[in-house]
Amino acid sequence: MDRISHLPEHLLLKILSFLPSTKDVVATMVLSKRWQFLWTLVPRLVYDDDDWNTREEGSFSRFVNISLLLHEAPVLESLQFNLGENSSDVDIGVWARTVSRRHVRELVIEIDRSSCTERPVLPKSLYLVSGMLVKLKLENVILAADVSSTVSFPSLKELSLVSIKYPGGDESVTKLLSNCPVLEDLFVDRWPDDNVTVFTVRVPSLKILYLCDAPYKDSDNGEGIVIGAPSLETFTILDCTDGFFIIENEMPNIVKARIDVFYGHSGKILGSITPVKHLCLCLSSFEHSYPGGCVFHRLVNFTLCRCDKQWLNLLMCVLRDSPKLQTLKLDQHHSSRANQPKPSPCCSEPSLVPECLISSLETLEWVDYEGTKEEKEVVEFILRNGRCLRKVTISSKPTAPEEKLEMIKELTLSFRRSPICQLVFN
Template identity: 25%
Template sequence: MEIQSPMKLKRLVVIGRHKKDRISDLPDAILLHILSMVPDGKQVVRTSVLGKRWRSLWMSVPMSIDFNFPQTENLVVTLDYLSSTLTELHYCKSCDKIPRFTIGGFRYEHCYAKYVDLWVSFATKVAKVEEFLLGLLSINDQTYDFPSYAFKNSLLKDLELRNCQLNPRTTVDWTNLSSLKIGYIDLTDDAMEKILSGSPNLKSLELDNFSGLQRLEINSVKLTQVMIESYYNDNDEIWLEIVAPHLQHLEVLELCSEIRIGQRNVPSLVTAVFRLNFNF
């Protein structure tokens, strides 16, 4: 094994510093393609330190934001992660396109509402994402009050909300929404009616771990798929009635309180799947 002298090593380093950077000389289209293949958005942002050519190149890369909170009750860890989300959003606001924004596993309490407000505002007003997932875990039955302005969004295509209270005070405008998933919520007939009437292009609806709803009336020709999982109601005299003349596919899963589906109410139904758990 040959051992290089310090002088020779120094000479090699100097030569290396003056070597031409072939990657930076590639066309923008190729560099953007390379950056688009990097799975971690944070790593894409960090390429800005590689040189002048890279300083603003990353901003043109479609970049999704994913916040997956660590499952811990440690307050310091939670606050550190919350702080890191603000830093990431600060940089991401310079991106030309952010197609998806997801938040998962956040243990929500009312004292954290300002952070969730910021995420929702960023997703709907700044990034104008097409896909938004707000997956909150409820602590002591505390749920997040979904803001009124977020019910007016013509760019959203896929929306998933968990442990969010939905009380639209006026009409809903989710013109391009095609898929809606709502979970861990107390729904009212009025709220559901406004949501469905304000989502004319909705094709798929999933309701998971919900209560309160007594009548699910779907008149849209496009909404043909509905999945209901874990519908519960403490009052035995209250049930959920489904009226959907254009519904083609229905799934009812897990432990559910009484659901009434008359044949005349679903005349277009092609497939119906029932996988239920019975608690005697």
């Protein structure tokens, strides 16, 4: 310990920053005189209600109050609260006022839903720390009513909103995001009772968007999503609802996209992301959902979930429209949908071989291969026409040894008719 104590102060502070909670950081004050006040300069504070085992009422709140008052670092790189039933919105308000002049760069407030019967309402004083924030994460809280009209986040680049309720409804979301002029990364995981009918993301600077819409929303009430983010580079949409979906701009800079929707939104989405390079696609209804006339001219990596009964139609459409495709993965994300009975395939072998099979496709990976008639036909079609294939990996579902052996024989036979270099069967 004496050797560590002789390290420069900035290194000691960095070491203390790696401790899991502020309670652990404060405990180091008893090590020696050198460490007695060192904790007051640590730029990262984590207050975790779960670490506070004492049942004395108010002990956690008192610890947070005192430690924040004694803390002297002019800049707080990270301030995190993991709270439960021992904390209230009044406590959060007091702590916010305490650090309002401390130049907080990252603020995290997470409420443990399992230990907290009522969500706290974030007090308006919390937004006193908004001026220097670069990262903000809120989980399982209620935003203060009408505060978004007066709050500005001029430096905020990353925003995470998980299970949030917005008392001001649609307007609260719109105003909140409009007050983030340089926002680049937005993560939204909606709560069914969030009080929002149309969730609008209209942020010109946004580069990364993850949006998980709340299941069980009532589409009869005009539920929907509006996205206006022309600068997006990474886009993830998980939508279990049957509401409307509007994309206001094309996304010329899009690189990665994951589209996982249960209804007919996908055509509107796919038509806006044709420049995408890496695409993961899962649809529950292919009919009327694939945009006609589009070409994925930069797509090199494509993953398709086979949960939809018409997955073969969708696969052939994407192969046809992706002339530079290099890697194809056929997966099975949703076992609940995969167990539904499937009709015979609706798609016959195309008269023209897709260009990507002739000139670019190098890798095929098939997860949960079952050896059905349509699966065999797809494998044979790709092996027969894939002139640039280098590796094919097939992973079967758990099955009897004799059935697996039969699969291997059939695949090996198809493999011999193909110029590919390597076949791997897991």
